[in-house]
Amino acid sequence: MKLTLKIWRQKNAEQAGKLVEYPVTDVSPDMSFLEMLDVLNEQLIEKGEEPIAFDHDCREGICGMCSLYINGEAHGPGRGITTCQLHMREFKDGETIYIEPWRASAFPIIKDLVVDRTAFDRIIQAGGYVSVNTSGNTIDANAILIPKPDADKAFEAAACIGCGACVATCKNASAMLFVSAKVSQLALLPQGKVEAAERVQNMVRQMDLEGFGNCTNTGACEVECPKGISLDNIARMNREYLSATLMAE
Ligand code: SF4
Numbered sequence: 001m002k003l004t005l006k007i008w009r010q011k012n013a014e015q016a017g018k019l020v021e022y023p024v025t026d027v028s029p030d031m032s033f034l035e036m037l038d039v040l041n042e043q044l045i046e047k048g049e050e051p052i053a054f055d056h057d058c059r060e061g062i063c064g065m066c067s068l069y070i071n072g073e074a075h076g077p078g079r080g081i082t083t084c085q086l087h088m089r090e091f092k093d094g095e096t097i098y099i100e101p102w103r104a105s106a107f108p109i110i111k112d113l114v115v116d117r118t119a120f121d122r123i124i125q126a127g128g129y130v131s132v133n134t135s136g137n138t139i140d141a142n143a144i145l146i147p148k149p150d151a152d153k154a155f156e157a158a159a160c161i162g163c164g165a166c167v168a169t170c171k172n173a174s175a176m177l178f179v180s181a182k183v184s185q186l187a188l189l190p191q192g193k194v195e196a197a198e199r200v201q202n203m204v205r206q207m208d209l210e211g212f213g214n215c216t217n218t219g220a221c222e223v224e225c226p227k228g229i230s231l232d233n234i235a236r237m238n239r240e241y242l243s244a245t246l247m248a249e
């Protein structure tokens with residue numbers, strides 16, 4: 001396949017960026033999208049040009065590092081997949097593809113297609129954990145019975161990989177789908193109930209401090225989420241937040 005790529009290039013956070021056109025050849029339809037970028041980078045290096053910076057790690061849909069806005073869609077065309085799971089057979093020979101970074105003020109661009117997603121780390125630090133007494137009397141987690149429907153819902157919420165596609169897709173750059181998945185994952189389980197009220201308040205406070213927008217129930221986040229995180233989690237988090245706030249008063 002031969003393609004024309006229009007890729008966002010930006011030297012650093014301070015300088016303005018722009019779309020730059022690159023022709024790329026020798027692309028196999030069986031390559032992943034990231035492998036196609038590897039081919040382009042090899043061609044750029046051979047020509048003495050600077051390769052394109054982009055994030056990736058596992059390349060199998062687990063780590064949440066890959067984060068490209070492709071032809072106006074987070075993680076590109078296709079549902080339930082990350083950028084690293086996208087294959088070039090989804091595109092036509094000769095096609096022009098637009099590749100941009102996530103765009104949200106809470107995710108500033110570091111270089112080219114790489115954005116700073118440490119805002120998510122700080123939200124997790126604010127409450128995305130359970131405190132465990134390690135005095136030597138700790139109960140084995142398997143000894144605590146959990147209703148199957150609750151375990152299933154917690155497991156589904158725990159599938160969130162923190163990629164940030166929900167934020168990039170949302171017209172308000174809201175992080176509600178991500179935060180609600182992290183809140184729900186713990187709030188649904190007995191181990192997480194102890195700190196549930198404090199957790200939801202702290203995580204929502206940090207989310208607001210980071211500058212993410214609010215949720216207006218558009219639902220684009222759920223459509224583009226590679227892990228199928230449901231909007232039900234946002235409703236659950238809103239209920240948790242309301243009851244925690246009322247309890248605190
Ligand atoms: S909710 Fe979905 S889109 Fe958002 S960070 Fe988690 S996995 Fe990514």
Ligand code: FES
Nearest residue numbers: 059063064066084
């Ligand atoms: S590189 Fe890990 S999810 Fe894509």
